[in-house]
Amino acid sequence: MSETNVVSIVDSLSEAGASDRVIYTLAAIGINVAHNSYRHDKAQLLREFSGLPGSVVAEMWEALDDRIKIHYVNENVDLFREWLKDGR
Numbered sequence: 315m316s317e318t319n320v321v322s323i324v325d326s327l328s329e330a331g332a333s334d335r336v337i338y339t340l341a342a343i344g345i346n347v348a349h350n351s352y353r354h355d356k357a358q359l360l361r362e363f364s365g366l367p368g369s370v371v372a373e374m375w376e377a378l379d380d381r382i383k384i385h386y387v388n389e390n391v392d393l394f395r396e397w398l399k400d401g402r
Contacts, residue, residue, distance in 0.1 A: 342377035
């Protein structure tokens with residue numbers, strides 16, 4: 315599925331009145347499926363996911379597979395370390 319198709323699906327869901335929770339949950343499911351597949355573009359998808367702002371990832375956190383969560387933390391270790399130092 316191309317990036318354009320994903321954007322159109324999200325736009326369609328938004329226009330149909332789907333809640334942000336539905337959209338974030340579907341995105342999390344898609345990321346989980348991609349991680350567990352043999353897709354040739356899996357690494358690129360995970361890199362792009364790792365670059366998402368924490369506020370976006372936080373919205374889908376509960377629906378993410380634990381391996382995806384670990385991957386996100388590993389890819390953003392400096393931010394995670396700062397969060398730990400701040401005592402949050």
